[in-house]
Amino acid sequence: MSQNPQFHEREITPRGVLKAGPWRLKAYEIRDADSARRSIPARGDAFAHGMSLALDWLGSSPSPGLGWLIRHVGVGARYVVVARWGNSNELFIETFAATDDGNTPPRWVPGGRRFSFCVWDMRILWHERNAFVRHMLGGPAASPDAYLADTHAPLPGP
Secondary structure: OOOOOOOOEEEEEEEEEEEOEEEEHHHEEEEOOOOOOOOOOOHHHHHHHHHHHHHHHHHHOOOOOOOEEEEEEOOOOOEEEEEEOOOEEEEEEEOOOOOOOOOOOOOOEOOOOOOOOOOOHHHHHHHHHHHHHHHHOOOOOOOOHHHHOOOOEOOOOO
């Protein structure tokens, strides 16, 4: 029986608010420890098609027009995880992925039922759930601006 590799936190970097049509999304990057060595960017052309697919997935009738997005450089693949709030208290999530062999342009595909999100993405998901409760559900009045300002703290990698 093989053993699991030892778990290491990954670098998490908040990247501000992305405005896409009627949507405002908190943007994050997650990188595995070796991605810098492999010279894989977390922004730019390497993620352009995945970002386009994610923004198209959002649709055009937001309520309340808030969500978050992760560009994740993993081992052997790149991911875009996009989430939007709707129906007062529900979170809708989609993951897009592309293999990464370092030699060919990534081919992005929607996740549907094939992909989910991983333990590193879940750090952000948990923070975003708590921020939404604090600023949109927990006070006397919803505050989208306070929600957008409440981001996961940067987390250095190993």
